[in-house]
Each structure stands twice: as structure tokens, then as C-alpha cells.
Amino acid sequence: xxxxxxxxIVGLCGVPVLAQQKTLLLWPNGNPEPSKITGPEIDPTTDxxxxxxxxxxxxxxxxxxxxxxxxxxxxxxxxGAAVLVLPGGGYDHLTWNLEGSEICEWLNxxxxxxxxxxxxxxxxGKFPENPEDMEDAQQAIRLTRAHAAEWKIDxxxxxxxxxxxxxxxxxxxxxxxxxxxxxxxxxNVPASTVDARPNFQMLMYPAGLLGTDNKVSETFQPTAQIxxxxxxxxxxxxxxxxxxxxxxxxxxxxxxxxxxxxxxTQGGHGxxxxxxxxxxxxxxxxxxxxxxxxxxxxxxxxxxxLSP
Amino acid sequence: xHEGTEVCEWLNxxxxxxxxxxxxxxxxGHYPANVEDLEDAQQAMRLTRAHAAEWKIDxxxxxxxxxxxxxxxxxxLSVHxxxxxxNVPASTIDARPNFQMILYPGWxxxxxxxxxxxxxxxxxxxxxxxxxxxxxxTAHVExxxxxxxxxxxxxxxxxxxxxTLGGxxxxxxxxxxxxxxxxxxxxxxxxxxxxxxxHRARGPTITSIRRFLSQVGPICSKISP
Numbered sequence: 001x002x003x004x005x006x007x008x009i010v011g012l013c014g015v016p017v018l019a020q021q022k023t024l025l026l027w028p029n030g031n032p033e034p035s036k037i038t039g040p041e042i043d044p045t046t047d048x049x050x051x052x053x054x055x056x057x058x059x060x061x062x063x064x065x066x067x068x069x070x071x072x073x074x075x076x077x078x079x080g081a082a083v084l085v086l087p088g089g090g091y092d093h094l095t096w097n098l099e100g101s102e103i104c105e106w107l108n109x110x111x112x113x114x115x116x117x118x119x120x121x122x123x124x125g126k127f128p129e130n131p132e133d134m135e136d137a138q139q140a141i142r143l144t145r146a147h148a149a150e151w152k153i154d155x156x157x158x159x160x161x162x163x164x165x166x167x168x169x170x171x172x173x174x175x176x177x178x179x180x181x182x183x184x185x186x187x188n189v190p191a192s193t194v195d196a197r198p199n200f201q202m203l204m205y206p207a208g209l210l211g212t213d214n215k216v217s218e219t220f221q222p223t224a225q226i227x228x229x230x231x232x233x234x235x236x237x238x239x240x241x242x243x244x245x246x247x248x249x250x251x252x253x254x255x256x257x258x259x260x261x262x263x264x265t266q267g268g269h270g271x272x273x274x275x276x277x278x279x280x281x282x283x284x285x286x287x288x289x290x291x292x293x294x295x296x297x298x299x300x301x302x303x304x305x306l307s308p
Numbered sequence: 309x310h311e312g313t314e315v316c317e318w319l320n321x322x323x324x325x326x327x328x329x330x331x332x333x334x335x336x337g338h339y340p341a342n343v344e345d346l347e348d349a350q351q352a353m354r355l356t357r358a359h360a361a362e363w364k365i366d367x368x369x370x371x372x373x374x375x376x377x378x379x380x381x382x383x384x385l386s387v388h389x390x391x392x393x394x395n396v397p398a399s400t401i402d403a404r405p406n407f408q409m410i411l412y413p414g415w416x417x418x419x420x421x422x423x424x425x426x427x428x429x430x431x432x433x434x435x436x437x438x439x440x441x442x443x444x445x446t447a448h449v450e451x452x453x454x455x456x457x458x459x460x461x462x463x464x465x466x467x468x469x470x471x472t473l474g475g476x477x478x479x480x481x482x483x484x485x486x487x488x489x490x491x492x493x494x495x496x497x498x499x500x501x502x503x504x505x506x507h508r509a510r511g512p513t514i515t516s517i518r519r520f521l522s523q524v525g526p527i528c529s530k531i532s533p
Binding site for chain 1: 434442449450455457460465466467469470471472489516
């Protein structure tokens with residue numbers, strides 16, 4: 001009976017939360033470019049990469065209908081902040097729950113609305129030759145700001161978190177918020193006058209920021225536009241490489257962008273936000289404090305106990 | 309106090325013995341120009357190991373935590389545990405720390421963006437944990453960056469936390485209006501308080517350090533042949 005009651009409580013709590021999620025197509029009148037994707041959307045997960053930290057990982061490939069899914073913060077603890085979540089997957093697929101929906105749930109738990117971005121993959125060619133990823137990211141943040149009142153968020157507290165290739169895309173939109181794709185028509189809604197600059201960025205094991213000379217590549221060279229930045233990477237990440245974070249952090253510092261860098265000894269690549277026995281899996285604790293220090297979240301109650 | 313006794317109290321709270329080292333200051337030049345600081349650090353480590361049984365500690369789990377100049381001294385000790393002072397009798401007791409925690413270190417940068425020669429990590433350097441604030445204008449954040457890269461090149465497992473801490477401008481305008489004249493000093497003190505005292509249960513650094521310490525054992529065993 002006790003179990004049944006617990007089951008009912010969990011069920012009743014769970015259903016309304018799920019019901020609040022809604023998905024909007026980024027381009028309801030058609031993508032800026034004709035789709036080159038022929039097959040249907042699939043989950044390319046294999047037996048080899050299905051399980052991580054005791055949970056099943058889901059992925060999406062052949063994404064031709066990009067969208068945003070809104071995970072609204074609970075009204076009782078809504079901070080007014082929102083974060084666009086850009087999953088990784090090497091611009092080949094999207095690591096959908098590990099670096100997507102589970103991150104939105106964490107954001108919800110600290111009073112932040114999560115906006116899960118389904119951007120077009122596989123990508124054919126990089127920005128600026130192929131602007132599809134950037135178009136999707138800009139459209140996602142503009143839609144979010146255009147719906148700010150309706151979704152009860154502050155349009156000046158819209159950040160982005162990106163994992164791996166998603167971290168690459170986050171840094172891209174932070175570096176070139178004024179970019180105008182020639183393929184997006186002037187009649188597009190929301191208009192290009194809606195700001196596409198994130199107010200803060202969190203780069204999780206970001207990939208592809210460096211050029212061949214171990215310097216930040218021209219595309220990602222920090223400008224004064226870059227918002228406060230938070231970076232997490234593992235020393236033994238042989239995919240994104242710890243030097244990417246070190247060099248990018250130094251470039252941010254040289255550009256006088258407030259930045260925070262957390263390098264852990266172990267963690268590899270693609271750990272997402274799942275709990276493991278490694279210290280790195282507690283990065284959300286530090287991220288939450290950082291969100292307080294940059295005033296995206298209000299002062300936590302325990303700050304009052306810190307006398308100057 | 310906040311870089312000494314209070315740190316020992318924190319260590320006690322997580323079940324560790326703290327050994328507070330009173331080394332000779334002011335120093336007339338630091339290692340290698342003047343070896344008094346290293347001699348004191350070595351002697352402190354050897355005395356601790358010699359008393360291991362009496363003090364109920366494991367002689368293979370003795371680390372060093374240093375702050376600012378103390379962090380530099382910890383880094384020097386890690387690289388030169390076998391240094392033989394001219395006026396010091398030879399000792400067979402190991403002076404190498406088993407792990408080191410480097411808090412806002414100074415004097416670690418040498419020429420051309422490399423670690424300074426006296427602290428250049430070797431295969432002897434133990435697992436390292438580094439904390440620095442970006443807005444530390446006394447011990448610049450580059451100290452931590454350069455030292456971390458040197459550790460990595462030497463294949464020493466290391467963890468690096470560079471905190472923004474909001475910046476003096478933001479803090480003074482939003483939280484209490486501290487005069488900018490004392491802003492920096494307050495930030496440094498505030499940083500330490502934050503790390504070691506302000507919020508033991510939730511402070512990010514305290515959590516990080518605790519988890520780092522819990523990993524030191526496994527890491528050491530992984531890098532041993």
C-alpha cells in the first residue's frame with residue numbers, strides 16, 4: 001500500500017511536468033537551405049555506446065526538422081533565467097538525453113528554464129562555408145527571447161551550454177552574434193533585430209576551437225562580445241584535448257572576458273551530467289555557484305553568512 | 309590564521325591531521341638563492357614522517373597545502389625533496405609530499421611562458437590540486453596555467469580550478485558596497501573564507517578538494533608501475 005501511494009505521488013508529480021514541455025519547429029515555413037538529408041531521423045546508438053553510468057544513452061541522427069523543446073522552470077522557483085542546451089555528437093548526431101534532456105532537468109532543479117536545441121546534423125562543412133548550425137542556434141535564441149514574456153523568462157538572462165561539438169557551436173554564437181546568414185530571408189520571424197548574443201556561456205569539453213598552430217582559430221578568436229564563460233574539461237580528454245580549454249581560457253583572459261576554468265584529472269570525453277565516482281561528475285555544483293557569482297541566479301541564502 | 313590554523317581545523321574536520329609549518333620569514337631571497345625556506349619545509353616533512361607512528365598517521369599519505377608564497381614553497385619541496393642543505397645533517401627520511409595542493413601560487417612562471425626552473429615538475433612531483441582566482445592581481449592566474457601545463461607535460465595527474473569570483477567591480481556594486489581600496493584585499497580574504505570557512509557544506513572548492521583527496525589514493529596507484 002505504501003509503495004502504491006508512493007507510486008501515485010510520483011506519478012502525479014511527474015505527469016504535469018512532462019505536460020508543460022513543448023516543442024517548436026525552428027523553421028515552420030521550411031529550412032533556409034533545402035535539406036540534404038534523405039533518410040528518416042534515427043537513433044544511431046549501438047550496443048558499444050548504449051550504456052553510460054548505469055543509464056541508456058539516446059542519440060539522434062539525420063535531423064532535418066530542427067526544433068527547440070522548452071523545459072520550463074517550476075513557477076515556485078523560477079529564477080527568470082533560461083539556458084539553451086546544445087548537445088554534442090561531433091556534428092554527426094546529437095547525444096540527446098546525456099547532453100540534452102538530462103541537462104534541462106538539472107537546470108530546472110536550480111530554477112532555470114531549459115531550451116533543448118535540436119540542430120541539423122550531420123553537418124556538411126563548417127561555418128562560415130556551411131552556416132546551418134549557426135542559423136539554427138541563432139534562430140533558437142531569438143525564438144526564446146521573442147517568447148520571453150510568455151515563458152516567464154528574462155530576455156537578458158538567456159545563456160547557452162554546449163557539450164563537445166555543441167560547445168563549439170555555443171562559442172561560435174557567442175563570437176559572432178551579429179552574423180547574418182545570406183540564406184535566411186529578411187521576412188524571417190523573429191526578425192534579425194532580436195539579439196542573438198547569449199548572456200553567458202558554459203562550454204563543456206568544447207571541441208574544435210584551436211587552429212593548427214595551437215592558437216585559437218580565427219573563427220573563435222574572442223571579441224569584447226563574448227559573455228562570461230565557464231569551462232569544464234578532463235585532463236585525459238583525448239578527443240577535445242585539455243589544451244583547447246587552456247588556450248581558449250588564456251585568449252578570453254587577454255580579451256578581458258570573465259572566465260572560469262575547471263580541469264579535472266579524470267573524466268575522459270562525453271561524461272555529460274551523470275553521477276559517477278569521479279570528482280568531475282560534480283561540475284554542476286560549481287556551475288551553480290558560478291551562476292550566482294555572475295548574478296544570473298540571485299544571492300544564495302548562505303552568502304549572508306560570509307562576512308567581509 | 310586564515311591560511312594556517314583555520315586550514316588545519318578544516319583538515320581535522322575531514323579526518324586529517326594538520327601540521328602547521330612556521331617557516332623563517334622575512335626571507336632574504338627564496339630558493340635557490342636562499343635555501344632556508346626549503347630546509348624548513350624538508351625538516352617539517354621529515355619530522356612528521358619520523359613521528360608517523362606516534363601521531364597515528366600513514367607516512368605514505370602526507371601531503372602539502374600552500375598558500376601564495378607557501379604554495380611556491382610546496383612546489384619547490386615537491387621538486388627538490390632530496391636537496392641537501394650545506395648546514396643540515398644528511399637524512400634518509402623521505403621529504404617528498406605524497407600530494408600537493410597549491411592555492412593562488414606565486415613565482416611559478418619563468419621565461420617564455422614556461423614554469424620557472426626551480427619548480428619545473430619532474431616525475432617525482434605528486435598529484436597536484438591547484439586553485440586560483442582570475443581576479444587575483446597579486447599572484448596572477450598565469451602562474452596556475454603555466455604550472456598546470458608543465459605538470460601535464462611531465463605526466464603528473466593534476467586538477468585546476470580557476471574561479472572568476474565575480475570580480476571586484478561586480479562585488480562592490482552589488483553586495484555591500486565595499487570601498488574599492490580594500491576591495492582586492494577583501495576579495496583575497498573572501499576567497500579564502502569561501503574556500504575554507506564560508507560554507508563547508510556547499511562551497512565548491514571544499515567539495516572539489518574533498519573529492520580530489522578521495523581520488524589521490526586511486527590516482528597514485530594508477531601511476532605506479
